[in-house]
Amino acid sequence: MSPTRIAIIAGEESGDRLGGALMSALSARRDITWFGVGGDDMVAAGLDPLFPLEEIAVNGFDAIVRRLPQLLARIAETAKAVAAFKPDVLIVIDAPEFNHRVAKRLRRALPDVPIVNYVSPTVWAWRPGRAKAMRPYVDLILALFPFEPAAHARLGGPKCVYVGHPLYEALRAGRDGSVGEALLVLPGSRRGEIDRLMPLFGEALARLAPEVPVRLLAVPRHRERIEAYVADWTVKPEILTGAEGKRTAFATARAALAASGTVTLELAAARVPMVVAYKLDFTYRQVKRLHRFIPIVTATSMVLANIVIGRNAIPAFLEDEATPEAIAGALEPLLRPGTPERDDQATAFDEFDAAMRVATSPSEQAADAVLDLLATRATR
CATH class of the missing domain: 3.40.50.2000 (Glycogen Phosphorylase B;)
Known part of the structure; x- marks a missing residue:
């Protein structure tokens, strides 16, 4: 059986920590070929990043504006490289300004590849229209808070499952x-x-x-x-x-x-x-x-x-x-x-x-959800 091909992208340090834990949980269950962008935790879990995380890890509106040309170039480069990798699934972790643009491009290029968004945007707090807008290019959201699945259901967003919050645990x-x-x-x-x-x-x-x-x-x-x-x-x-x-x-x-x-x-x-x-x-x-x-x-x-x-x-x-x-x-x-x-x-x-509270750990719950999605897709 050939390895599962997973593209995974984190846009900042907090996402890198989530990504590293998720990668370890998934790698413990099956043979995986990894591709994407991440930092130290994801590298330790087996990722050879496309480029250093620091190049896209920006905070604040002003910082984004100053580095917009570089960020736009990295979005295009990342989406093209992920499409060429032909993953079985793409996992994007937080950083929606970068990751959602990559996800949209991949959906256009390879519409059959499932896309997972780890960490829901705060649609329950402000700009609720973002939930419905995600539905065309996100198949599954892994949520850190237990009220988020109901919020996405109410707002017409993608399927959303609660996996737990690592910091809380x-x-x-x-x-x-x-x-x-x-x-x-x-x-x-x-x-x-x-x-x-x-x-x-x-x-x-x-x-x-x-x-x-x-x-x-x-x-x-x-x-x-x-x-x-x-x-x-x-x-x-x-x-x-x-x-x-x-x-x-x-x-x-x-x-x-x-x-x-x-x-x-x-x-x-x-x-x-x-x-x-x-x-x-x-x-x-x-x-x-x-x-x-x-x-x-x-x-x-x-x-x-x-x-x-x-x-x-x-x-x-x-x-x-x-x-x-x-x-x-x-x-x-x-x-x-x-x-x-x-x-x-x-x-x-x-x-x-x-x-x-979750039954196991947030990373294990997240891994379960990703593998369930892949299994469902395999039976279609």
Whole structure:
């Protein structure tokens, strides 16, 4: 029996990690010839990349515009090379700006090759029309969140199966059940959100005047900027950075004040009660205003755990609602044991655990779904 030919493309480091784990799970089950684009994890799993991942791993609108000619050339090159490889299946991982353009070109060139999209675009949060637009060139979506299959079904998107979230599984496995002594502050990882949130968080802490230690987890490249803001705070946090700092921060957190984002998933997995706040940049403020007239944003919450469990158990304050008084008032009961607010979040974390859990591991679930698709195609 000849090897299965799989083309696989990751457009950034997070996708490379997913791709490496999926490749290992698939290679353990059958003989595979790999082709595509990826980074260190995918190379370690057996990929000889078409070109270095760094050439297409760009973040932010401005960066995409600056490198647009190079990116367009790489899209054309990648699609042509994948078509020449004649894969049994193409797997594209996240990075829709690059990967979906490759997928569309392959569908035109080789319409019988099934295409798998690993990591659903956030059609459930904004621009829901993207779900239906994917249907002509994506046969299967491997979703990281349990609510995404229903969202795609509702929006007319491709077939979608939940395979689990690797980050959640890793954090869930590492928690020890202890109650920490500190208030953890997480102001985000991007310069803009740090600039918007640090003054707000400082004022909220001043009103709260916590009796517990305060620790702030900073992205190393922004530490000096954060230290400059903290210099004006009346409550002085201990600033932690790096992997060891993150382990300490999460292990010792009794409650957290966090920017909206993936970190709220991490806190929920670690069962740290939290309050979430966010201030939008100029572009997203305009989107929010436009949403009054055109339904662009469809998410019921900016906290992933709230969306997963279907109720707003975790307090979240956006834009004008994000005031020092509101944040301090929501945080205060989370720092005291046995309060209804802490108990409600503990119940929410139980619900979150039950919804997110998968039978094996995310990579194994993803491998099952890919092989099921190939088996179905083989019987046609």
